[in-house]
Amino acid sequence: MPAKSDPMICSQCGVEMNLHAEKLVEPTNAQEAARLDLALGGLIEEIYTCPECGKAHSRPLS
Numbered sequence: 001m002p003a004k005s006d007p008m009i010c011s012q013c014g015v016e017m018n019l020h021a022e023k024l025v026e027p028t029n030a031q032e033a034a035r036l037d038l039a040l041g042g043l044i045e046e047i048y049t050c051p052e053c054g055k056a057h058s059r060p061l062s
């Protein structure tokens, strides 16, 4: 099992957001391209949603 990443906190409500999905994204700059997952051909982003306000936020998988 991979280690659980740090919880994402909603900037509006201050509650822990739920991991909703992971998606593969194309790198859009050299910095992102350097972190590219060669096996997948892209970068993985985690999509979080807030249980309180429903706001969605994404961040690159670290």
Ligand SMILES: [Zn+2]
Pocket (backbone or CB within 6 Å): 010, 011, 012, 013, 014, 050, 051, 052, 053, 054, 055
């Ligand atoms: Zn919220």
